[in-house]
Amino acid sequence: MPELPEVEAVRTGLEHLILGKTIQAVTVRWPRIVSPQEVAVFCDALRGQTFRKIDRRGKYLLFSLDTVGILSHLRMEGKYTYHPTQAEPHKHAHVLFHFTDGSELWYEDVRKFGRMNCFPLEQLYQAPNLAKLGPEPLPEVFTLAEFSQGLQKASKAIKPLLLDQKLVTGLGNIYVDESLFAAKIHPETAANALTQAEVKRLRLAIIEVLAKAVAAGGTTIRSYLNALGEAGNFQQNLNVYGQTGKPCPRCQTPIVKLKVAQRGTHICPHCQKRKGA
DNA sequence: ATTAATCCCTGGAGGC
DNA sequence: TGCCTCCAGGGATTAA
DSSP states (O other): OOOHHHHHHHHHHHHHHHTTOBEEEEEESSGGGGTTSOHHHHHHHHTTOBOOEEEEETTEEEEEOSSEEEEEEOTTTOEEEEESSOOOOOTTEEEEEEETTSOEEEEEOTTOOOEEEEEEHHHHTTOHHHHTOOOOSOTTTSOHHHHHHHHHTOOSBHHHHHHTSSSSSSOOHHHHHHHHHHTTOOTTSBGGGOOHHHHHHHHHHHHHHHHHHHHTTOOOOGGGGGSTTTTOOGGGGOSSTTOTTSBOTTTOOBOEEEEETTEEEEEOTTTSOOTTO
16 A cells, blocks of 8 residues: 555656656546546646646645646555556556657556546645645654644544544554554554653654655555555565564564554554553 | 544455 | 455545
8 A cells, every 4th residue: 555655656756757748638437536526627637738747745646737736646556557658558547648759657546546636736735635734754844842742632542643644644554553563652552641752752763664665665565566666675674564473573472463443453462562451 | 623433446365 | 166255444524
């Protein structure tokens, strides 16, 4: 599942492939991908536009063209594939960008969870979905003071709180589990029950885990295998995610899988003790 | 107001 | 082999 590091890998991969390319036509084969926009509106807005810049905010991709912008979220299994010449679209290719030089960019998504919308260029960075996001997981903007304050105000479990992108953006199920393991915090701990020392550890863990994953080009598992940016090899550094039954790298206790807020969750039961027990 | 549950989707895995 | 059920899960939406 693309989280911040994977989206960043896709961004850099796309930069090399489509910057400077001009859209001749767009085909939308599954209308819900561009909802709530009308397919015709989406396609008409993009015709004749050239890709000029690709940014990332959290797990969103922001494409700047001449006068319009595209905001794209890959959700679970979305990916972009590049085709040097025209080809018969694959079963799960839902949006096709046909370029004037004959090449194509496809948006593929087996589960059809991803979304893509276009905006007037000057509104792209002010899109409503982006306004809800917390800071990027970087030390300069993801400050201890604000993080600590946000945690104090919430009584819900730390894991789902980190997944909702408001206190910090970019974490998904993999990196949340890895960060909580690194900080030795049980995922069901109430956010406002964390000690100041734990909050400090957690912030640094999030920053470090995501930075390392970005440097590794992301994690390559399951459906992400053939996505753009597939060179990722952070899976070699996973300590708990998908490691059920394997020994904890710190204490050798077998990693356990549980369910927290409807999400599969991996912990070391020795390193990540539940509070108040 | 915050928090929890539901929904969207498909393919792969496991049971029998 | 084939059919059934369950599972994976980000984030918008709805309910409590």
